[in-house]
Amino acid sequence: xxxxxxxxxxxxxxxxxxxxxxxxSLRDVLKDLYDLELKIKAKGSLGQTTEKYYFLYENxxxxxPDFPEAxxxxxxxxxxxxxxxxxxxxxxxxxxxxxxxxxxxxxxxxSSFWTKNKLLLLMFYLHEKDEIDIDLVFKLIRLFRFPAVDxxxxxxxxxxxxxxxxxxxxxxxxxxxTFYLGACTKGANNxxxxxxxxxxELAKQRAYSxxxxxxxxxxxxxxxxxxxxxxQTDDYRRILENNIVADPLAKYSKVKKDGSLSPVVKHLxxxxxxxxxxxxxSKFDRYLNKTAEQIFEELGKDxxxxxxNYYDRLTKTILGVNVESDIEEFxxxxxxxxxxxxxxxxxxxxxxxxxxxxFEGIINEHWxxxxxxxxxxxxxxxxxxxxxxxxxxxxxxKFWNMPYKDILEAEKVWIKTRELIRNGEIVKEIKKGxxxxxxxxxxxxxxxxxxxxxRNIEDTYPLPTPDKLTGVTNYTKYCFWLNSQYVREEIYRxx
DNA sequence: GCATGATCATGC
DNA sequence: GCATGATCATGC
Numbered sequence: 211x212x213x214x215x216x217x218x219x220x221x222x223x224x225x226x227x228x229x230x231x232x233x234x235s236l237r238d239v240l241k242d243l244y245d246l247e248l249k250i251k252a253k254g255s256l257g258q259t260t261e262k263y264y265f266l267y268e269n270x271x272x273x274x275p276d277f278p279e280a281x282x283x284x285x286x287x288x289x290x291x292x293x294x295x296x297x298x299x300x301x302x303x304x305x306x307x308x309x310x311x312x313x314x315x316x317x318x319x320x321s322s323f324w325t326k327n328k329l330l331l332l333m334f335y336l337h338e339k340d341e342i343d344i345d346l347v348f349k350l351i352r353l354f355r356f357p358a359v360d361x362x363x364x365x366x367x368x369x370x371x372x373x374x375x376x377x378x379x380x381x382x383x384x385x386x387x388t389f390y391l392g393a394c395t396k397g398a399n400n401x402x403x404x405x406x407x408x409x410x411e412l413a414k415q416r417a418y419s420x421x422x423x424x425x426x427x428x429x430x431x432x433x434x435x436x437x438x439x440x441x442q443t444d445d446y447r448r449i450l451e452n453n454i455v456a457d458p459l460a461k462y463s464k465v466k467k468d469g470s471l472s473p474v475v476k477h478l479x480x481x482x483x484x485x486x487x488x489x490x491x492s493k494f495d496r497y498l499n500k501t502a503e504q505i506f507e508e509l510g511k512d513x514x515x516x517x518x519n520y521y522d523r524l525t526k527t528i529l530g531v532n533v534e535s536d537i538e539e540f541x542x543x544x545x546x547x548x549x550x551x552x553x554x555x556x557x558x559x560x561x562x563x564x565x566x567x568x569f570e571g572i573i574n575e576h577w578x579x580x581x582x583x584x585x586x587x588x589x590x591x592x593x594x595x596x597x598x599x600x601x602x603x604x605x606x607x608k609f610w611n612m613p614y615k616d617i618l619e620a621e622k623v624w625i626k627t628r629e630l631i632r633n634g635e636i637v638k639e640i641k642k643g644x645x646x647x648x649x650x651x652x653x654x655x656x657x658x659x660x661x662x663x664x665r666n667i668e669d670t671y672p673l674p675t676p677d678k679l680t681g682v683t684n685y686t687k688y689c690f691w692l693n694s695q696y697v698r699e700e701i702y703r704x705x
Numbered sequence: 706g707c708a709t710g711a712t713c714a715t716g717c
Numbered sequence: 718g719c720a721t722g723a724t725c726a727t728g729c
Binding site for chain 1: 708716
């Protein structure tokens with residue numbers, strides 16, 4: 211047996227050896243180090259190839275980490291560049307598949323997720339569309355462990371996923387259910403095939419995952435020299451309510467402040483035995499039924515009322531975060547904030563719009579990978595104000611993500627829309643110069659409808675099929691909207 | 706008064 | 718210049 215080029219019991223040794231791949235491809239390094247010519251042409255297996263030919267161990271899909279003696283799990287994941295400048299994650303980081311039957315019998319500390327993924331060796335490589343795996347270049351390599359505050363949130367996320375399985379709703383799991391640790395679908399076809407313990411309904415196969423923006427924060431902090439590997443033994447013990455072994459990484463560098471992000475929760479103590487959701491919502495409690503002006507006055511601030519970011523500032527000020535920064539928890543969990551102004555009958559003054567879709571794009575999408583479903587599976591923070599005479603008072607603040615049954619409703623609107631675009635059935639009639647279309651309206655569906663969303667009538671996207679009635683090949687930009695009635699009944703008025 | 710068509714404003 | 722969030726205007 212050949213001697214390993216690193217100490218398999220030492221995470222730092224593994225990391226140091228891994229870093230020899232920085233700015234190089236696997237093929238380059240293996241040729242330089244070992245005069246080994248790889249002839250592998252396969253795609254989609256960079257992680258496995260790296261394990262086998264660089265770290266010289268056989269792939270396993272066991273529940274233990276890839277380097278069991280050091281407790282390190284290897285993850286290769288693609289990054290892309292923003293205008294050749296900034297690195298950002300191309301996709302989620304996907305962990306182990308959730309075995310619904312087994313996971314519910316465990317506690318977090320012995321869960322499949324925590325057993326395997328306590329300490330990660332992250333290897334970010336630059337995605338190139340036409341390159342084969344072993345020629346891809348690694349750009350960022352580091353050990354990573356979850357900061358204690360994040361681990362607390364992740365543990366709560368795990369409990370949420372477990373409780374949904376216990377409720378017999380594994381088939382209704384959604385990434386919007388949780389903050390950081392998601393349950394994303396995994397597998398070539400998305401048909402439900404996996405058994406779940408408390409329902410006869412088959413569920414889609416899902417794996418634990420981190421959202422791309424969570425990875426972006428890791429990338430940005432790493433580029434700034436932060437490592438988040440300071441001694442967290444005591445904090446970890448508090449979270450896990452269990453003794454854990456002495457921290458092998460206790461000696462690492464200090465965390466620096468990140469100027470572009472501002473966390474709501476800075477220390478474990480700030481949770482006060484609440485979830486992140488409870489912490490955030492409760493910060494609004496004392497301002498309920500007050501006007502925005504009153505709230506700002508109490509907070510000792512007086513921003514420009516006409517400014518477009520007036521309500522954004524209000525939310526940030528209440529949460530006690532830097533108004534010039536993004537809210538760290540919201541960024542990493544990809545939470546969308548929607549400020550809604552209700553009329554006196556609780557009906558939102560406006561429907562809620564989303565970004566315009568491209569007609570040519572939507573016809574080639576499948577629902578499960580569609581941009582619209584992606585949006586709907588996010589978590590939202592709704593901040594409801596209500597008009598009393600002509601003053602707006604804060605009424606309710608709640609986190610929300612769309613229930614499974616309503617996602618199925620939204621799917622009908624999307625399918626209908628795609629079909630109309632494919633067939634070129636856009637314009638129904640033109641009366642007094644105003645066009646009406648066949649797109650699904652409010653009476654078609656209780657959840658969502660389709661309406662224009664453009665700078666003006668000239669602001670168009672190309673049609674894949676010319677419109678049958680008018681023959682035009684471009685049409686005003688459209689988008690999906692959430693019906694105001696839906697927002698009132700299912701988001702504002704529900705519990 | 707509401708549904709639908711149309712457009713504005715800001716920030717990157 | 719465009720994407721995105723927000724809002725206005727018209728006709729039934």
